[in-house]
Each structure stands twice: as structure tokens, then as C-alpha cells.
Amino acid sequence: xxxxxxxxxxxxxxxxxxxxxxxxxxxxxxxxxxxxxxxxxxxxxxxxxxxxxxxxxxxxxxxxxxxxxxxxxxxxxxxxxxxxxxxxxxxxxxxxxxxxxxxxxxxxxxxxxxxxxxxxxxxxxxxxxxxxxxxxxxxxxxxxxxxxxxxxxxxxxxxxxxxxxxxx
Numbered sequence: 749x750x751x752x753x754x755x756x757x758x759x760x761x762x763x764x765x766x767x768x769x770x771x772x773x774x775x776x777x778x779x780x781x782x783x784x785x786x787x788x789x790x791x792x793x794x795x796x797x798x799x800x801x802x803x804x805x806x807x808x809x810x811x812x813x814x815x816x817x818x819x820x821x822x823x824x825x826x827x828x829x830x831x832x833x834x835x836x837x838x839x840x841x842x843x844x845x846x847x848x849x850x851x852x853x854x855x856x857x858x859x860x861x862x863x864x865x866x867x868x869x870x871x872x873x874x875x876x877x878x879x880x881x882x883x884x885x886x887x888x889x890x891x892x893x894x895x896x897x898x899x900x901x902x903x904x905x906x907x908x909x910x911x912x913x914x915x916x
């Protein structure tokens with residue numbers, strides 16, 4: 749059975765912007781909570797789905813991976829050659845761009861993970877479905893605080909008020 753991807757809405761009945769409790773009720777699977785970077789996340793073991801949450805505990809994205817299959821406008825994305833899926837997405841949106849180990853389309857609300865994307869027969873290993881504004885959201889406050897702490901420490905060690913002043 750395929751997971752139905754609904755751009756900017758969610759996957760199957762699990763909704764983006766829903767609370768962690770609501771997401772857990774809609775994905776019938778054993779769940780393991782963990783941290784990914786500074787973000788809280790759930791791994792739904794039997795469903796091959798990860799859910800990522802913002803600082804308020806609302807779902808910001810779902811990641812689907814093999815052996816799960818996905819239905820995106822009637823097309824399977826997982827396990828198919830990356831270049832083939834890239835061409836498919838480019839038929840629907842003009843903003844599909846290579847990013848890291850995959851591709852991103854803000855207009856379609858999806859990102860692909862293909863670790864060997866530059867290899868001709870590389871397969872899509874994961875699909876990220878995200879809410880509106882996901883890529884434009886400000887840096888996580890905990891991460892920003894850590895960055896500010898590191899920057900302050902560097903400035904003190906370098907004897908400067910601001911790192912930006914070093915260009916003068």
C-alpha cells in the first residue's frame with residue numbers, strides 16, 4: 749500500500765502543522781522519539797516514515813523512505829532512478845533544483861533524497877513532504893543561541909568586538 753502525498757497538507761491522514769499527539773494517532777505504527785539536529789522527531793518504525801516537529805511541537809515535515817512506497821499524483825517516487833523522477837517533477841514545476849544529495853521543489857512541497865544523485869542510475873531513497881514556509885523558516889532558536897555563543901567565544905579569543913569588523 750502506498751502513502752499518498754498531499755503537497756503542503758501531509759501524508760495520508762497525517763497532517764502537517766498537526767500536534768505530535770495528533771500525528772501519532774494517525775500513523776498506526778510503533779514510534780521512536782529522537783532528535784535530529786535541534787529538531788524533535790518521531791520515527792514510525794512499521795510505516796517507514798519520520799515526522800519532524802517545530803519548537804511548538806507541530807509537524808513541519810514528513811520523510812518517507814523504503815521499503816514504503818509513495819503515491820505522488822499517481823506516480824511512485826521511491827526506488828526509481830533519480831534522473832527519471834527529477835524529469836517528472838520538472839514537468840509539474842519550474843523551480844525543481846538540485847540540492848545537496850537530491851532535489852527540491854518549493855512549489856510542489858517535496859524534496860528528494862538520492863545519496864548518489866550524480867550517478868546515472870542512482871535511486872530515490874527518500875521523499876520529504878513539508879509545510880508552506882518550511883525552507884524560509886528562521887533558524888531554530890536553540891541553534892541560533894548556540895551559534896551566537898560560538899561567535900561570541902571566537903570574538904573574545906580574537907580580541908574583536910565583531911567578527912564582521914575583521915574585514916576593515
